Amino acid sequence: MPADGETVMIRVIFRLLLVTAMALVWTTAVAGADSRYHRWQNKKSFVIGAMYYDLAYGPVWWKPVPKNFRGDPVIDVLKQAGLNLLDEVSMSSGGHTWYPGLRTVRRQKLPFLTLAGPWEPFEHFQTRVNWFAEDSNFFGVQLADEPQKPANQTIHRRQQVWIEKTHPRLLTLICESLTNTPAWQAEWTAIKSDAIIFQWYPYGTSDGRSPTITRPVLACLERAARHCESHGLGFFVARGIRSRPKSESTLRLNTFAALAAGCRGFVDFTWGASSPESGYVWYKDKTYQGPSHRFQLLARINREVAHLGRCLLKLRAVRTYHVDLRTHLTWAGPNYGFDEPDKLRTGKLVAVEGSPIERAPRLMVGFFRDPADQEYFMVVNKRESRSVDVDHDQLAQPVTLRFRDDVTAVERLNRETGKVERLPLKDGAVEFILPGGTGDLLKVSNGRPFAGIK
Structure with missing residues (x-):
């Protein structure tokens, strides 16, 4: 095909994409008016939360507390950070045991999520959900983190169906990289979760070598937002709080670009870190050390989000x-x-x-x-x-x-x-x-x- 023919073809494809995107926008109100996510979000605050990995190595939630253990996370500090939810993900490869952070969270009646997994037999998953099902502050289950294997997706789909039938008030979520569009689209198509947490870690998993946040990453944000809006899904973003230190301007753009696209809440990665330069708080030798150097900045940004979130949810x-x-x-x-x-x-x-x-x-x-x-x-x-x-x-x-x-x-x-x-x-x-x-x-x-x- 000659070069001018290729140009015409590109224009035709682009116009088709634009028409499709416009159709999705106009059908959003119908598609999402009565979704499970919208029923869940009703009368709840704009979510500003964080994932919790047990860096204090506390006891699992049902075991007695050692005399010298103060409890972790420290809820007063968590509230000072402007957070209103904790996603307890210690059962992933980054943690060491079963939901140790829920002891203090439940005592202080803070809303929480738990991380599941592709557990077999299926009763193991049911038991873990039923542990907390009667707690009104148990908001939902993150079914998986990056569930890219088809076999695991089949298990998570079964979990989704069971929760919808047995515990319909609970929200289900999956978590995947914002820039891995083939993965999150395939995962959601197979699992049909109520919400997606998109990992957007500027200069970490995205734009690692770029001097600025690039155009394709902003397009990824737009694509994720329109997908969630058109399917009535909860659109959450995991901001890159951990890993390499980030400037105030980067943390702000990580937040406000997501809000401008239609983000419905944040579930940050993560609450704690092993250095005072990242995370909300930091730990050393399995011991809580206190707020990080970025704590006050993050708290200030979160207060601004809370003020805007009251309107944005509507x-x-x-x-x-x-x-x-x-x-x-x-x-x-x-x-x-x-x-x-x-x-x-x-x-x-x-x-x-x-x-x-x-x-x-x-x-x-x-x-x-x-x-x-x-x-x-x-x-x-x-x-x-x-x-x-x-x-x-x-x-x-x-x-x-x-x-x-x-x-x-x-x-x-x-x-x-x-x-x-x-x-x-x-x-x-x-x-x-x-x-x-x-x-x-x-x-x-x-x-x-x-x-x-x-």
Whole structure:
């Protein structure tokens, strides 16, 4: 086939992908209106949780506590971090025994998940779920971590069916790398879990050698979000809290880019680490040492998430758009430019402008709708740095939003206070500063309240 024929074919394929994506967006409300995830999420808070590996080597949950053992995790510290859920995953290869973290969690009535596995005989799985089934703070079961073997997927599908029938209030989840799209799609197709935890560890399992977070990774985020939205699934992200130290701007973009795409909660990897430079807390010689050097920063970000999460849970994510990019196809799927001529937006937000010193301001905008069909938008500053010692003030970006002539003011949900602010327009525009990696949630002021905000 000649070169021009190949170009035509590429364009045809891309247009088909765009049409398919638009169809998925418009069928979302019907597909997910009464899903198991949505029934589970009803009246629950936005999940901000962490996976717990037993680095303190405590006793299993049913055994007596040694006199010199203080209990782990320390719930007061966990709450200070802004977390409201613990995913007890000590039974995986990273831990050493059965659910030791649940002793203090259950005593303090903190919501929790447990990690299962492809156990045979099947009664072993049933017994472990039944241990906690009557506890109202037992929120669900992470069926598996990266269940890539077909034989294991068959077992997990059987577990899913049993939970739906026997314990329908419990949520089921699987966990897989965000960038391994063939794996998570195949796993979910076989298992049909209620939710997926996508592991997104910037400069760890994704973009390990890149100087910045790359376009395909952002396309992976969009692809995961639209898959979950169209199937009525819980879309959770495991932020890369452990492993190599990350800058504030990277941790923020890890958070706010996910929120802009439609993330419904975080289940971070992980609560503890073996170094004070990562994790929420750290351990040495099987002993809890205290909060990590990143603890206060993570707690501050989590408080902002909690303020925004009250509204975001009431919204349907539509699509994310990039101010600095034209619509293009990556190996993971499309990224959409802000000038994409689709019919998914009202057109009230006409333009988004960033720092005048950049040829193409690094900004992304996630669009949402509430049950009354009001439009919301989260603007995110994509500027971030791998360097932990970077001057974060230099990553802040002035943002100008320009609106249609019939718009006189916008409202912003302040991420630091949780209060709604009215921002009048001047010459049809509003201006504000966004720190590196950070996003703000806004809507046009029309006399109607922010969804979920009293």
